Amino acid sequence: MTAPPAVPRSFREASARRRLLDLLDPGSFRELLGPAARESSPHLAALDLPVSFDDGVVVGAGRLGGEPVLAAGQEGRFLGGAVGEVHGAKLTGLLQRALRERPRAVLLLLDTGGVRLQEANAGIEAVSEVMRAVLSARGAGVPVLALVGGAWGCFGGMGIVARCCDAVVMSEEARLGLSGPDVIEASRGVEELDASDRAMVWRTWGGKHRALLGEADELVEDDPAAFRRAALEWVRRPRPLSLPALEREQAFLARRLEELGGCADGPDAWRAAGVAEPDRLPLLDLPAWSAAVGGARRRRP
Amino acid sequence: MTAAELLRRLFPAGCEVRREGDLLLGTGTAAAGPVAVIGIDGGAEVGVEGALRLARAVLEVVREHPGRPILTLVDSRGQRMSKRDEVLGLNGYLGHLAACVELARRSGHRILALVHGEAVSGSYLPLGMMADDIHAVEGARLGVMALPAMAQVTKIPLARLEALSRENPVLAPGLEPFLRIGAVASVWRAPLDAALAEALARPALPDGRAALGRERGGRLRAELVARRVRDEDADGP
Amino acid sequence: MEHLAFEMDSREEGGPARPPVLVGAVGSGNLEVLVEPGGGAGRCRVEVHTSAPGFAAVWEAVLRDFAGRHPVAGLSLAVNDGGATPAVVTLRLGQALEEYRRPGR
Numbered sequence: 001m002t003a004p005p006a007v008p009r010s011f012r013e014a015s016a017r018r019r020l021l022d023l024l025d026p027g028s029f030r031e032l033l034g035p036a037a038r039e040s041s042p043h044l045a046a047l048d049l050p051v052s053f054d055d056g057v058v059v060g061a062g063r064l065g066g067e068p069v070l071a072a073g074q075e076g077r078f079l080g081g082a083v084g085e086v087h088g089a090k091l092t093g094l095l096q097r098a099l100r101e102r103p104r105a106v107l108l109l110l111d112t113g114g115v116r117l118q119e120a121n122a123g124i125e126a127v128s129e130v131m132r133a134v135l136s137a138r139g140a141g142v143p144v145l146a147l148v149g150g151a152w153g154c155f156g157g158m159g160i161v162a163r164c165c166d167a168v169v170m171s172e173e174a175r176l177g178l179s180g181p182d183v184i185e186a187s188r189g190v191e192e193l194d195a196s197d198r199a200m201v202w203r204t205w206g207g208k209h210r211a212l213l214g215e216a217d218e219l220v221e222d223d224p225a226a227f228r229r230a231a232l233e234w235v236r237r238p239r240p241l242s243l244p245a246l247e248r249e250q251a252f253l254a255r256r257l258e259e260l261g262g263c264a265d266g267p268d269a270w271r272a273a274g275v276a277e278p279d280r281l282p283l284l285d286l287p288a289w290s291a292a293v294g295g296a297r298r299r300r301p
Numbered sequence: 302m303t304a305a306e307l308l309r310r311l312f313p314a315g316c317e318v319r320r321e322g323d324l325l326l327g328t329g330t331a332a333a334g335p336v337a338v339i340g341i342d343g344g345a346e347v348g349v350e351g352a353l354r355l356a357r358a359v360l361e362v363v364r365e366h367p368g369r370p371i372l373t374l375v376d377s378r379g380q381r382m383s384k385r386d387e388v389l390g391l392n393g394y395l396g397h398l399a400a401c402v403e404l405a406r407r408s409g410h411r412i413l414a415l416v417h418g419e420a421v422s423g424s425y426l427p428l429g430m431m432a433d434d435i436h437a438v439e440g441a442r443l444g445v446m447a448l449p450a451m452a453q454v455t456k457i458p459l460a461r462l463e464a465l466s467r468e469n470p471v472l473a474p475g476l477e478p479f480l481r482i483g484a485v486a487s488v489w490r491a492p493l494d495a496a497l498a499e500a501l502a503r504p505a506l507p508d509g510r511a512a513l514g515r516e517r518g519g520r521l522r523a524e525l526v527a528r529r530v531r532d533e534d535a536d537g538p
Numbered sequence: 539m540e541h542l543a544f545e546m547d548s549r550e551e552g553g554p555a556r557p558p559v560l561v562g563a564v565g566s567g568n569l570e571v572l573v574e575p576g577g578g579a580g581r582c583r584v585e586v587h588t589s590a591p592g593f594a595a596v597w598e599a600v601l602r603d604f605a606g607r608h609p610v611a612g613l614s615l616a617v618n619d620g621g622a623t624p625a626v627v628t629l630r631l632g633q634a635l636e637e638y639r640r641p642g643r
Contacts (some may be wrong), residue, residue, distance in 0.1 A: 035560040042522050047457055050589045050618050052564045054573050063356045077563035089523040093530025103506045117454050120445035122471040125484045128430040132508050135403035157426050163396025178392040179382040179501050193384045241404055249397055252585050
């Protein structure tokens with residue numbers, strides 16, 4: 001039998017189920033509509049593509065710090081965690097369940113390229129229904145957290161969904177955005193962006209840049225325990241969906257355009273934000289990075 | 302149909318809607334009173350500035366005109382795809398826009414969307430698709446991706462995709478497939494002011510698009526799956 | 539896609555009925571295995587859904603070998619396969635069975 005690992009496990013390398021088990025209180029996770037229900041995609045077979053018994057997402061109930069929560073984990077290894085009809089409906093159902101059960105929070109472990117193109121229309125519709133359900137849950141007073149630490153990061157419509165949540169927690173290795181590097185290169189050409197430039201990709205979409213902008217509220221190591229600590233912290237800090245709160249957010253985002261709107265890439269933005277030696281930032285570990293960015297790091301209101 | 306023509310038909314009693322770049326912002330006079338108009342026109346892409354401007358317009362309606370219905374107009378081919386928009390966090394700007402629309406809903410504003418041209422992904426999600434109910438004029442072009450591009454990405458031959466999309470409304474772009482999956486409630490035909498008045502008279506309901514998709518036979522699993530996750534007991538230990 | 543179904547003899551019982559487990563993921567060269575109670579005394583039922591058609595004989599050989607060496611009687615295995623090699627299939631089957639039988643799960 002497997003002994004507990006002596007070294008910290010990687011959140012990024014873990015399966016969606018493993019991430020949920022590591023995040024929640026030991027033994028507390030109960031899956032809803034699990035793989036034995038065989039609720040697979042109804043659309044992939046016609047395209048001669050294999051299905052997954054859970055359609056690439058695990059949803060269920062558990063506890064965090066002794067309090068009841070609902071949680072979902074996207075499985076990035078299946079079709080890049082992309083959202084199809086069933087996958088999205090499981091997320092929407094979970095968020096609707098929150099309206100009835102009133103858990104302490106809903107935790108979304110996002111690992112996705114966005115809409116599943118093989119289910120195009122049903123995919124975008126599913127993302128929209130998830131987005132509405134996230135905001136309904138928040139409006140009803142249930143905090144929703146986005147935890148982004150998988151190999152796919154979080155892109156497309158789900159990148160917008162992440163920012164509809166109360167807070168975003170990211171690892172340095174994760175990426176968050178709307179149009180990914182391949183999409184931009186394909187539509188605008190390599191002169192606009194060279195998707196094979198890995199360092200540039202991380203300077204643009206990676207955790208450090210997102211945390212410096214304030215797009216990610218907390219940057220953590222690629223370690224399940226670190227994500228757990230951050231989740232425990234951020235479920236206690238919901239952001240109200242009120243006019244004053246959204247006007248503060250409006251001002252925050254307007255100020256970013258004034259200050260950084262002329263910046264075409266990450267290091268430009270870091271310099272404009274007040275970082276003394278921006279080119280060093282990608283090389284630093286998290287404590288050193290925190291010290292180096294200091295007061296230049298923006299925080300969402 | 303041009304935006305000017307569309308607005309004339311929606312608001313024969315008059316409207317004051319100004320154009321700011323590709324955005325349409327202002328107020329129209331419907332049978333039951335003033336309606337805030339917040340729209341994207343000309344198939345424009347929405348970047349960080351546009352998203353922020355749209356969000357400001359929604360917040361202004363909530364602050365200054367409590368309860369006033371909001372009509373969002375959508376003719377947009379999606380989000381602006383540029384490195385600068387991504388560097389600045391376009392997803393965050395659009396997420397904020399979606400949250401502003403939700404605030405308006407929760408504050409008692411009736412929110413309708415009318416697709417009068419294209420409606421694609423990044424810009425459609427936080428504005429049109431956040432409405433209580435979504436309508437379109439004939440000829441509206443909704444979609445995720447044209448079939449040739451989808452063939453390239455999925456490595457499935459184009460002829461096969463074309464054949465499949467005759468049966469299954471999830472693949473091909475167009476208005477008809479989006480009606481069938483419940484993503485669009487109805488097509489507004491002339492007279493448009495009557496269609497608007499009728500929609501405004503109906504109460505806002507919770508998101509019923511999955512149920513509509515099932516009823517129309519275009520999306521059979523979404524509602525059932527969501528309901529099972531929402532209502533069933535969790536798997537035992 | 540090709541759909542295959544097998545019934546295997548297995549000498550040893552897979553143990554008392556326990557909650558199902560899913561191990562692995564469906565991707566190119568990878569597969570997922572769902573283990574559930576079922577299959578009947580002394581027998582193991584296997585269903586395979588694979589994107590690589592034409593390998594029924596290989597599947598049967600791999601599965602019979604696995605069932606002969608592991609306690610899978612009274613279990614039902616279901617596989618979604620993205621074209622994994624026999625070595626990967628055997629590895630995942632072993633991981634899935636170990637997870638299914640793990641005490642305290």
